Amino acid sequence: MQYVFSASDVSCEIVVDGERRMIFDDVSFAIASGEIVDLIGPSGSGKSSLLTAFAKLNPRAHGDFALQGRPASDFTPQQWRAQVAYLPQKPVLLGDCVADAIRLPYTLAVRQSSTQGDGRRGRKTRPADLLPDMRIRETLDALGCADIDLGRAPHDLSGGQAARVSLARTLLTNPTVLLADEVDAGLDDENADKVATILEHAAMDGMAVIRIRHRPTDGRATRIMRLADGVLTQVKAESRIEAAKGGDIA
Numbered sequence: 001m002q003y004v005f006s007a008s009d010v011s012c013e014i015v016v017d018g019e020r021r022m023i024f025d026d027v028s029f030a031i032a033s034g035e036i037v038d039l040i041g042p043s044g045s046g047k048s049s050l051l052t053a054f055a056k057l058n059p060r061a062h063g064d065f066a067l068q069g070r071p072a073s074d075f076t077p078q079q080w081r082a083q084v085a086y087l088p089q090k091p092v093l094l095g096d097c098v099a100d101a102i103r104l105p106y107t108l109a110v111r112q113s114s115t116q117g118d119g120r121r122g123r124k125t126r127p128a129d130l131l132p133d134m135r136i137r138e139t140l141d142a143l144g145c146a147d148i149d150l151g152r153a154p155h156d157l158s159g160g161q162a163a164r165v166s167l168a169r170t171l172l173t174n175p176t177v178l179l180a181d182e183v184d185a186g187l188d189d190e191n192a193d194k195v196a197t198i199l200e201h202a203a204m205d206g207m208a209v210i211r212i213r214h215r216p217t218d219g220r221a222t223r224i225m226r227l228a229d230g231v232l233t234q235v236k237a238e239s240r241i242e243a244a245k246g247g248d249i250a
């Protein structure tokens with residue numbers, strides 16, 4: 001199989017009460033474009049630490065990473081995180097309205113290019129030109145978010161709506177790999193299913209998706225991996241059948 005993202009020799013060490021503790025060591029993982037891989041395991045086993053390591057957001061983790069055959073050293077941290085996007089459990093939606101919150105990555109990119117001095121003279125690029133309201137509206141509608149008004153204040157959204165807006169914001173940046181850290185936590189089954197459908201469509205369009213989940217499997221994952229006692233293993237087919245019946249395999 002041709003993998004779009006790979007990680008090898010990944011380790012993460014933390015210090016607890018002055019003592020060093022290895023969460024995991026020598027972990028390897030790879031994912032192909034279009035796959036959905038579920039990452040399960042006991043609480044505290046290091047699932048979030050592993051995903052933040054993949055996104056190069058975890059200063060306590062080390063490893064060798066490659067994207068589309070190129071080593072991580074070929075990318076700036078910003079380029080890497082744009083391609084290997086980490087979506088946290090709790091949506092952080094900044095801005096006065098949903099449209100502003102969704103445009104945030106574009107706003108930051110415009111600011112960055114102007115401070116780096118590569119903004120062209122003449123007419124200034126505005127985030128709203130790069131990502132007009134109409135495109136946001138179309139995207140939200142396509143993601144089953146017709147119920148969400150662009151002018152609404154982010155803090156007025158329900159938990160399910162906030163989760164979908166956060167997801168839409170990341171999907172609009174079109175990452176190669178999406179790392180979804182329990183983004184359906186705290187949602188009712190209906191909203192969790194909406195989120196899963198959005199991710200499924202993204203995978204059908206070629207995105208590689210890794211989901212940390214504590215819910216029983218929903219049948220959408222191409223593989224299930226379990227992280228426990230510092231070791232990452234693929235869950236066997238029989239366990240997946242048990243999980244599909246609603247048993248918690250974490």
Ligand SMILES: Nc1ncnc2c1ncn2[C@@H]1O[C@H](COP(=O)(O)OP(=O)(O)OP(=O)(O)O)[C@@H](O)[C@H]1O
Pocket residue numbers: 014015023041042043044045046047048049050
């Ligand atoms: N910044 C930090 N400093 C110290 N220890 C940390 C830090 N972040 C996480 N840990 C510890 O690392 C271990 C792994 O945490 P992590 O959040 O990655 O686990 P998890 O499997 O995602 O847990 P959960 O399923 O409960 O979200 C835990 O023991 C946690 O307390």
